[in-house]
Amino acid sequence: MYHSVGSCADDPYRITVSPDRLAEQLRWMRRNRLRGVGVGELLAARAAGGGRGLVGLTFDDGYTDFLSHALPLLRRCGFRATVFVLPGRLGGVNEWDPLGPRKPLLTAEGIREAHAAGMEIASHGLTHIDLTGCDEQLLRAETVGSRTLLSELVRAEVSGFCYPYGTVDARVAAAVRRAGYRYACAIDPGRLSGPFALPRLHIGQQDTPLRMALKRRLHPLRRRAPREEAAPV
Template sequence: MPSSVESASCAGSAPLTRPGPVPWIAMYHSVGDRTDDPYRITVTPGRLERQLRWLRTRGLKGVSVTELLAARGRGEGRGLVGLTFDDGYADFLGNALPLLTRWQCTATLFVLPGRLGGANAWDPLGPRKPLLSADGVRRVAEAGVEIGSHGLTHVDLTRADEATLTAETAESRALLSELTGAPVTGFCYPYGTLDPRAMTAVRAAGYRYACAIDPGPLTGPYALPRVHVGQSDTAPRLFLKYRLHRLRRRPVEGLR
């Protein structure tokens, strides 16, 4: 994995600088029961399977963000889309991972090392969903899923003081690297919120890329936009989201 990341970042130096289209990266969260889902963050296993089938029958393959960027850096990214899952919900292990394996896809799972074995306490409306334990994260990593950081405890980095900003970026990376025994090169901004100060902290912490939601003019290797994929995304909606993504976003520096 480190060599792939380095090739995506010009052999470990500065990120790629030739302008190019923004990659298509899907954003998921929980995969399980949708009985109580006020934030619309959950898809059922059946829906995820149909979405993965849609990708594969169209000659597309879901991969981790590191794999996607590395392939693009080699000029080989055609037919690849990024799959990301935020927060590190425990249901990823039993519900999402078997489906990814069945459809020969990989993904990036962004976890919170300061809340391992806990729950999504940052969501005031609930419901409380369990998060992966340290052992669960290791099992996911051993299965070939890229582990990235979602911060230490899921706080808005644009409102964080310097100590908190360092903990959420640098400390979370160190803890996950120790946990998985592998470099952690991807970051995901909690709530999708970011500003130049947060981006600088993420880069200084040693990450190679960072995912947001809709970063606007900040779009680049440390502010990759993503497309929300939810329960209502049937085949026609996925097709439109896939086709419109590049039309809506201009080519940017650092991505080719």
């Protein structure tokens, strides 16, 4: 799980990775015979009985620095990724972060450019709000509405969703599935499991190749306890 790629000088939430660090991390993956792909591609490969050596790469929020800094590095390695964007904030900034700094978000054209480059475009909701506190009307707008807008924008099916702030409960997961998505990513979904509560591993500026190796080894241990299946019928 990545967010912004750029200068880390002002980074109160520790969501930024410098281009040099990202390049180092991607090279580590390639040296270890790992290949970065979008989450949809990873899940499809696993469903077909494959997926060995594939790593799902995600970039949350849809910052414009994805195009300028992340995309060239991904292309150099032959990697792909999923970009979770906010169609209700096209060309806006990350107003949900009270401490700043303000970072520009992708425009409609920028999203189409990432899609044309082979990246999976998926939804992060409309406006980046905690969906667990939404009423049903707002929840539908953030899930169904965002999927409709993105599908029209890229002229392709939008299969993935990412819960803003990583917060999810069974009601929200069920709403995401009803909206037509095939999977949804969280951070640590607690007792929920399954394709609508996919856990992810935060990767930051401090993650050297050694830390990447340790995180890769330890991450599966976080999900061994019995869980409740997300989005029940």
